[in-house]
Amino acid sequence: MKKRLAFLAMALMMIIPYTGTATAKAESDSYQPKREMRAAWIASVENIDMPPGKNKEEFKDWAANTMSQIENQNFNSAVFQVKPAGDALYPSDIEPWSSYITGENQGTDPGYDPLQIMLDAAHQRGIELHAWVNPYRLTMPGEELSDLSETNVAVKHSEWVVNYGDQYYLDPGIPETQEYVIKTIEELVNNYNIDAVHMDDYFYPYRIAGEDFPDSDSFDQFGENYEDKEDWRRNNVNTLVDDINTAIKSIDPSVEYGISPFGVWRNDSIDPSGSDTTAAQTNYDDLYADTRQWIKNGSLDYITPQIYWSRDFQPANYTILQKWWENEVDQYSQVHPTNLYIGLADYKVGTDTIDDTWNNPAELTEQIKDNRNHSGVEGQMHFSWSKILQNKLSYMDLVQDEVYYTKALVPEAPWNGEQKPKKPNRIKVEHNNNIYIYDNKEAEKFVVYRFEGNKEGDYSNPENIAGVVYSEGKETHFVDEEAEKDQEYTYGVKSLSSTNIESKDAKKAKTKNHNS
Structure with missing residues (x-):
């Protein structure tokens, strides 16, 4: 082609x-958008x-x-x-x-x-x-x-x-x-x-x-x-x-x-x-x-x-x-x-x-x-x-090591619809860090944030993004493959609209992992 x-x-x-x-937007080579x-x-x-x-x-x-x-x-x-x-x-x-x-x-x-x-x-x-x-x-x-x-x-x-x-x-x-x-x-x-x-x-x-x-x-x-x-x-x-x-x-x-x-x-x-x-x-x-x-x-x-x-x-x-x-x-x-x-x-x-x-x-x-x-x-x-x-x-090893070492959300397109979605109704985290997200009918997909310990961290930091999952309807399932055994986490889940606009607030849940 x-x-x-x-x-x-x-x-x-x-x-x-x-x-x-x-206009510069990256303060250093380590900047991660x-x-x-x-x-x-x-x-x-x-x-x-x-x-x-x-x-x-x-x-x-x-x-x-x-x-x-x-x-x-x-x-x-x-x-x-x-x-x-x-x-x-x-x-x-x-x-x-x-x-x-x-x-x-x-x-x-x-x-x-x-x-x-x-x-x-x-x-x-x-x-x-x-x-x-x-x-x-x-x-x-x-x-x-x-x-x-x-x-x-x-x-x-x-x-x-x-x-x-x-x-x-x-x-x-x-x-x-x-x-x-x-x-x-x-x-x-x-x-x-x-x-x-x-x-x-x-x-x-x-x-x-x-x-x-x-x-x-x-x-x-x-x-x-x-x-x-x-x-x-x-x-x-x-x-x-x-x-x-x-x-x-x-x-x-x-x-x-x-x-x-x-x-x-x-x-x-x-x-x-x-x-x-x-x-x-x-x-x-x-x-x-x-x-x-x-x-x-x-x-x-x-x-x-x-x-x-x-x-x-x-x-x-x-x-x-x-x-x-x-x-x-x-x-x-x-x-x-x-x-x-x-x-x-x-x-x-x-x-x-x-x-x-x-x-x-x-x-x-x-x-x-x-x-x-x-x-x-x-x-x-x-x-x-x-x-x-x-x-x-x-060359791709360098890309991974130096610029793509965290996840990133795709850019927004608010001119196609600027409605900010509501946060999920609730989430549930089971022992293998299987996260179940209960939809609010406004989300096209969800972004899952992972924080170590029992407190929320910074939602603006891409290092805290565990992953993105498209809505599967009333119940959406996400598996955090990178969660460590027996590590306690706090998860926050935000909704994303069909134009990739993120909800203001997150729904939170805590768990202690018991992977077998």
Whole structure:
């Protein structure tokens, strides 16, 4: 999915140092935020992070193990790719089964629902699940239209399809394709209790030198109000982004909508308000993704620019781009705030042949520390899960030891609902530190705090978070796996709303552990 290495390395030149400032929020390298997005992308396309061909029980085991590992590494979210290319990793009335789940022909039913299994595995461990979709891509390189299922939209509506390079896409300029994409999102949000819908950087495809995207016919038919085809293309994307957000919120206002665009909006050589970079391709000029306008319109809840470069890489410097995006969100979030997360290049650690900085196992850890030093950055997403597991140069050990050694709650989105929930009705703690939480019907999930001894401690300190659990109805069960035998604890449980707002007060209980 993220096969953009060739594009990121293309013809980048020198930059001018950034002179802006940002407000520091971390007093030291040991600062641990109570709220911070810590997400892992789990890519299904070409089976980057998800193995194919598993039966239901094997897939359930894989999902459970994956989410347990994510939880144990103190991540709090997973971004699971459920619609990689005109297909679905869930039973859909609109799209065929993805070949990436079975390893067989597109349209082959695996006999189970991968998305629901992943969603259950995530929520059972207090992990958010963001459903990651690609709107327009139909094939990957080397694939032909003949490889697609007869129920694929490309087969049913060949008049919507264009060929660009060695791939096929839906033409974003045709209104019916927009309507089709929105219907697929509505189906997802109607049928699954997902926490967010997520899109990445593939709107119009990355530009191929010497080859224009073949949309002249649709421009002639639908672009009558535009003299400039590129402005029309940008409007097509802006309209889709806004309409998807409207569709999501009309079904469930608490479901977030987030996008992870390419890391450079525009170079300042083209636009003085762009970043001090020399990227050969940019969102605005090549992908027709005007990310600034989405922020202005309030069309998304979070944005995660893919700043897949090091702090020493001059043509597209991590620190320069981090500050630029922070300023964008601060300046242009006019309808409601937009949470800013940074997309991190775990896949480059120990493998990049252009920038030697990625041979330093501490580079990613230092980027996270830099994020924490800027009040406008609310966390990060890591690409991707298989690279986290590979742990090249033991870089993830450093992340765990230096920046992710406590748990963290995901950031709030109060503009989607600011009601503060009531605390749980009551809680009960049994001898194995099995905690039973009795719901007040207002909570989406609960955060469990553990304090040693018979007194409450500091609820603002993330070191006291034992874990998060999604509400299971009248009685929710949480097991404190890290509780020590025969240690006396005081537990406090607070409610979290569907927009991650925490209750003011906690319900408390005390116990002396008697693990056997």
